[in-house]
Amino acid sequence: MKIAVTAMESSLDSLVDPRFGRAAYILIIDTQTLEFKAFDNHENKNAFKGAGIQAAAMVSHNEAKVLLTGFCGPNAFKTLEKAGIKVVNDQSGSVLDLIQKFNQGNVVFADQANKDGHW
Amino acid sequence: MIISIASGKGGTGKTTVATNLAISLEKDVQFLDCDVEEPNAHLFLDPTIVKKEQVVAFVPQVDLEKCTFCRKCMDICRFGAMAVLKKDVMVFENLCHSCGGCFAVCSENAIMEKERSLGTIEHGVMDHISFTNGRLEIGQVMVPPIIKKVRSFTNFETITIIDAPPGTSCPVIAAMKGADFVLLVTEPTPFGLHDLKLAVETVKLLGIPHGLVINRAGLGNDDVKSYAKKQEIPILMEIPFDKKIAKIYSNGQMIVDSLPGYREKFQELFDKIMQLMENRENR
Numbered sequence: 168m169k170i171a172v173t174a175m176e177s178s179l180d181s182l183v184d185p186r187f188g189r190a191a192y193i194l195i196i197d198t199q200t201l202e203f204k205a206f207d208n209h210e211n212k213n214a215f216k217g218a219g220i221q222a223a224a225m226v227s228h229n230e231a232k233v234l235l236t237g238f239c240g241p242n243a244f245k246t247l248e249k250a251g252i253k254v255v256n257d258q259s260g261s262v263l264d265l266i267q268k269f270n271q272g273n274v275v276f277a278d279q280a281n282k283d284g285h286w
Numbered sequence: 287m288i289i290s291i292a293s294g295k296g297g298t299g300k301t302t303v304a305t306n307l308a309i310s311l312e313k314d315v316q317f318l319d320c321d322v323e324e325p326n327a328h329l330f331l332d333p334t335i336v337k338k339e340q341v342v343a344f345v346p347q348v349d350l351e352k353c354t355f356c357r358k359c360m361d362i363c364r365f366g367a368m369a370v371l372k373k374d375v376m377v378f379e380n381l382c383h384s385c386g387g388c389f390a391v392c393s394e395n396a397i398m399e400k401e402r403s404l405g406t407i408e409h410g411v412m413d414h415i416s417f418t419n420g421r422l423e424i425g426q427v428m429v430p431p432i433i434k435k436v437r438s439f440t441n442f443e444t445i446t447i448i449d450a451p452p453g454t455s456c457p458v459i460a461a462m463k464g465a466d467f468v469l470l471v472t473e474p475t476p477f478g479l480h481d482l483k484l485a486v487e488t489v490k491l492l493g494i495p496h497g498l499v500i501n502r503a504g505l506g507n508d509d510v511k512s513y514a515k516k517q518e519i520p521i522l523m524e525i526p527f528d529k530k531i532a533k534i535y536s537n538g539q540m541i542v543d544s545l546p547g548y549r550e551k552f553q554e555l556f557d558k559i560m561q562l563m564e565n566r567e568n569r
Contacts, residue, residue: 214366215364215365215366216365216366216381217363217365217366217367217378217381218366220366220367220368220369220376220378220381221360221366221369223369224357224360224369224370224371227369227371227372228357228370228371228372230372242378242381245376246369246371246376249371249374249376250371250372250374
């Protein structure tokens with residue numbers, strides 16, 4: 168299965184970036200083979216508004232089924248929900264550890280955003 | 287003849303000057319309250335509202351039957367208002383600025399225009415004043431279209447007084463552009479001066495003749511006066527820092543109706559503006 172993880176750097180050793188829409192990188196990872204693609208999110212990071220929405224569309228486009236991140240705002244959450252992508256919030260530590268945790272089923276799927284929108 | 291009353295800093299007395307000026311004139315006046323985020327001139331002028339109308343903008347509505355999910359609309363949107371998913375498109379109406387980019391790039395004609403309400407316009411009358419104001423709807427952020435709508439009712443046959451919003455960004459530009467004269471209202475405090483400088487830069491950029499009213503004169507220091515002298519901005523009126531005036535304002539009343547001599551002072555202010563305009567034309 169493909170999952171998306173927000174990351175500070177473009178590798179699996181990276182720490183999880185707590186932000187979703189404005190994360191440095193978004194990694195799309197195959198949970199079985201650990202093959203991954205790193206997407207530079209820097210254009211979104213500096214977006215005036217709607218960063219979370221754009222990041223969510225990008226995750227959907229790359230066919231990830233789950234997003235693991237720190238904080239996910241309301242617009243991003245709504246978009247992900249509509250795209251049928253499950254969200255796991257409040258994550259930190261290394262990306263690799265997080266994938267392991269996910270593969271062991273040690274995560275809780277969110278039923279709402281855990282961050283207010285930016286105004 | 288359009289006189290736009292602006293300030294830079296908020297709370298310097300734009301509405302006080304605008305409303306008292308309008309009431310003092312002994313001829314037909316049009317009053318446009320363009321401070322659409324917090325219109326309050328009606329509280330002082332108390333016009334009888336005769337007509338209300340909506341201000342609308344268009345937001346995209348996507349026909350999923352026609353959509354090929356090509357993402358062109360999402361890519362052109364500078365405001366992140368569209369999300370193209372695998373088999374769905376989401377539109378975030380509150381982020382949309384109605385620029386029309388998505389309509390233009392859609393090669394499938396899958397995007398239709400849907401109306402969204404931005405705010406309301408009210409028209410009213412009070413004695414010799416014909417009154418129009420705009421009011422931004424709660425949750426909406428697009429201010430200039432409402433100001434432009436208010437200004438579309440400008441009657442070029444009479445004197446038009448515009449109560450502009452504070453600041454120096456798009457809304458203020460929308461309320462000043464095309465005016466014949468900008469009356470800047472400031473207070474003699476460091477904050478007043480700081481924002482006055484920004485406002486003066488804006489007015490100069492627009493190339494509109496301007497003059498100054500110092501409200502709460504006697505407060506603070508003389509820095510505003512020295513600045514005005516240096517910039518050659520005429521000081522057309524000073525309103526003293528007076529508890530009586532504050533009280534009149536807080537009761538929603540007019541200075542010119544409550545204190546002797548002020549009607550004449552505001553008429554004088556108008557004459558000075560007309561004089562400046564004439565001198566300019568003769569040059």
